[in-house]
Amino acid sequence: MLIGELQVEDCIQTLSNEPLRFEQQLETWLNWQPHIAAYILSDSFSLLNDAEKEAFLFGATVLTSLAIKHNITKEQVSQEEIGEIEEANWELLEGQNAKTLSQKMDVFFKDYPEEELLVFIEDLCADEEEEDITGPGAELMVIGLKTITDALFLPANY
Helix, strand or coil, X not given: CCCCHHHHHHHHHHHHHCHHHHHHHHHHHHHHCHHHHHHHCCHHHCCCCHHHHHHHHHHHHHHHHHHHHCCCCXXXXXXXXXXXXXXXXXXXXXXXXXXXXXXXXXXXXXXXXXXXXXXXXXXXXXXXXXXXXXXXXXXXXXXXXXXXXXXHHCCXXX
8 A cells, every 4th residue: 555645644634633633543543553552652752852742643643544544454563563663673773874864764765665654754753943853852753653654554574
């Protein structure tokens, strides 16, 4: 399933303009993918400041909303799968000698089938004009959101 730019933008617009709908989506993904919900709400992201937490939660909700809207019928992702995906993402990111987060993220784009979702993550996390998002916070957000994307949208053997 390839999610396009217009689909991402439509989802962002809907969730941004309708706070009540945002809350409903949160409840939906808590029921639909409880291990992903537990991951998102885990202590792993306790180091994020308030602005980063808000952006991370919004990003996670956009990604899960897209998966639900486009009938990504995937069995519940296990905690073990999420851990393996996250570890692989950290290894890729930490192996980069790039200076900016956007440059470090280039490694993720190589042959990635859901490129627009990566663009969304990059735009959300690597916005250099956003003063409230720190470098370490942005990296943590990227790994978390990329892990969610991989778990929901990619086949298990990717």
